Amino acid sequence: MMGIRAQQKEKTRRALVDAAFNQLNAERSFSSLSLREVAREAKIAPTSFYRHFKDMNELGLTMVDEGGLTLRQMMRKGRQRAEAGGSVIRISVDTFMEVLESNPNVFRILLHERSGTSAPFRAAVAREIEHFISELAHYTEATAKRSPELARAQAEALVTLVFNAGAAALDMKRVDRKILADRLVIQLRMVAKGSEALQHKMDK
Amino acid sequence: MMGIRAQQKEKTRRALVDAAFNQLNAERSFSSLSLREVAREAKIAPTSFYRHFKDMNELGLTMVDEGGLTLRQMMRKGRQRAEAGGSVIRISVDTFMEVLESNPNVFRILLHERSGTSAPFRAAVAREIEHFISELAHYTEATAKRSPELARAQAEALVTLVFNAGAAALDMKRVDRKILADRLVIQLRMVAKGSEALQHKMDK
DNA sequence: ACTTTGAGCGTACATCTGTACGCTAATTTA
DNA sequence: TAAATTAGCGTACAGATGTACGCTCAAAGT
Known part of the structure; x- marks a missing residue:
C-alpha cells in the first residue's frame, strides 16, 4: 500500500x-x-x-507514452464493436473520429511531436504508431491472406491516411469532419482493394 | 532598373x-x-x-511560399522526365526523393509547420499542398477517366502518402531511403489500383 | 522517542528575448 | 546643389526563462 x-x-x-x-x-x-x-x-x-x-523533455515523453496508451485502449474498444458486424473500415474510422473528439490534446502531442525537433520525441511517437501498424498488419495477414510484405505496406498506408486525416480533423467543425471521414473511408477502401489486386497478381 | x-x-x-x-x-x-x-x-x-x-511570422510565411514554389518547380521538371516514358509513379517518387535530398530544409519548414501552432502557417502550407493535389487530380481525371470525386480522393491519398514518406525519409540514410521509396511505390500502386477498381464498380 | 528523508517553497541570478528610440551616413528626389 | 528618405546601428529596458541553493516541516524509518 x-x-x-x-x-x-x-x-x-x-x-x-x-x-x-x-x-x-x-x-x-x-x-x-x-x-x-x-x-x-x-x-x-x-x-x-x-x-x-528531470526536465521538460522527461515530462513530454511521459505524455507521449500515456497518450499512446490511451489511444490504443480506445481503439481496442472500437474493434470489439466491429466484431459485432458491419464494415471494419467504417467502424474503425468512426471510432477514431470519436476518440479524436474526446481526446484532442492527446492527439495534438502525438501529431505535433511526430514531426517535432526532438529526436527522442519523434522516436517515441514512431514507437506508438508502430504499435498500430503491426497490430493491423497481423490482422490483415491473417484474415485477408496477404504476404507479410504486402500486409505491412498496406497497414502502413492505412495508418498514415488515418493519422493524416486526424490531423486535418483537429481544426474542423463537425460537419466538415463528416465529409472528411467519408472521404477517408473511400481512400482506405482504395488501399484495401488495391492491395488485394496486387496480392492476386503475385499469386498467379 | x-x-x-x-x-x-x-x-x-x-x-x-x-x-x-x-x-x-x-x-x-x-x-x-x-x-x-x-x-x-x-x-x-x-x-x-x-x-x-514586420516580425518573425512574416519571415516564416515568406519562407513557406518560397519553399512551395521551389518544390513545385522541381516536381514539374520531374514530370517532364516522366513524359519520356516509364512508370509515372516510379519516376515521380524518384524525383521527389532527389528534391528531398537537395533541399531538405525547404521540406522541413513545410512538414513541420503543417502541424505547427500558427494558423496562418498551417493555412499557407495547406495551400501549397493543395496545389499538388489539384494538379494531380486533374491529371488523373483526364488520363485515367475517374469521376471528379474519386480523382480528388485518390490524389489526396497519393500526396498524403508521398509527403508522409518524405517526412520519414528526412531522418534516414540513403540505404533506408531506398527501401522506403520502394515501399512507397507499392503503396501508391495500391491506391491507383484500388481507385481503378472503385471506378469500375461505379461505372456498371 | 529519535533521526532521517524529501516534497515543496522562496530568493536569487545569469541569460536571452523582442522592441522602442534616436542617430548616422549614403542614396534618392526635387 | 539642397533637402528628404531610409537601411542599418547602438543603447537601453522590461519581462521571461531555467535552475542553483538552502530552508521548512510533515511523514517514514529506526
Whole structure:
C-alpha cells in the first residue's frame, strides 16, 4: 500500500501532467510550453517541478507514452464493436473520429511531436504508431491472406491516411469532419482493394 | 532598373531568408528560431530586421511560399522526365526523393509547420499542398477517366502518402531511403489500383 | 522517542528575448 | 546643389526563462 507521502507525490505529478495536457491546443504545442508555465498551472513552485521530472523533455515523453496508451485502449474498444458486424473500415474510422473528439490534446502531442525537433520525441511517437501498424498488419495477414510484405505496406498506408486525416480533423467543425471521414473511408477502401489486386497478381 | 539602394536592401533581405533556412535542421524548427539568432546569422543588427519584415511570422510565411514554389518547380521538371516514358509513379517518387535530398530544409519548414501552432502557417502550407493535389487530380481525371470525386480522393491519398514518406525519409540514410521509396511505390500502386477498381464498380 | 528523508517553497541570478528610440551616413528626389 | 528618405546601428529596458541553493516541516524509518 502507498504511504500518505507517496500518494501526495503521485497527486502532484498527475497535476503536472494534466496541467501540461490542458495547456495544449491548436495554438500551443508542447515544445512551446515553459517549465514555469506548467508549474504555475499545476500550482506548485517552479523549482518543485524537479522533484518529479528531470526536465521538460522527461515530462513530454511521459505524455507521449500515456497518450499512446490511451489511444490504443480506445481503439481496442472500437474493434470489439466491429466484431459485432458491419464494415471494419467504417467502424474503425468512426471510432477514431470519436476518440479524436474526446481526446484532442492527446492527439495534438502525438501529431505535433511526430514531426517535432526532438529526436527522442519523434522516436517515441514512431514507437506508438508502430504499435498500430503491426497490430493491423497481423490482422490483415491473417484474415485477408496477404504476404507479410504486402500486409505491412498496406497497414502502413492505412495508418498514415488515418493519422493524416486526424490531423486535418483537429481544426474542423463537425460537419466538415463528416465529409472528411467519408472521404477517408473511400481512400482506405482504395488501399484495401488495391492491395488485394496486387496480392492476386503475385499469386498467379 | 533597381537603384543601388534597393539592390542592397534586397540583398540583405535574401541574407535574412537564407540565414533562417540555414538554421533549420532536424533539431531546429522555424518556430524555435529567434529574431536575434536570424539577424546574427545574417550579420545585421537585431533591430535592422524590422526594415525587412514586420516580425518573425512574416519571415516564416515568406519562407513557406518560397519553399512551395521551389518544390513545385522541381516536381514539374520531374514530370517532364516522366513524359519520356516509364512508370509515372516510379519516376515521380524518384524525383521527389532527389528534391528531398537537395533541399531538405525547404521540406522541413513545410512538414513541420503543417502541424505547427500558427494558423496562418498551417493555412499557407495547406495551400501549397493543395496545389499538388489539384494538379494531380486533374491529371488523373483526364488520363485515367475517374469521376471528379474519386480523382480528388485518390490524389489526396497519393500526396498524403508521398509527403508522409518524405517526412520519414528526412531522418534516414540513403540505404533506408531506398527501401522506403520502394515501399512507397507499392503503396501508391495500391491506391491507383484500388481507385481503378472503385471506378469500375461505379461505372456498371 | 529519535533521526532521517524529501516534497515543496522562496530568493536569487545569469541569460536571452523582442522592441522602442534616436542617430548616422549614403542614396534618392526635387 | 539642397533637402528628404531610409537601411542599418547602438543603447537601453522590461519581462521571461531555467535552475542553483538552502530552508521548512510533515511523514517514514529506526
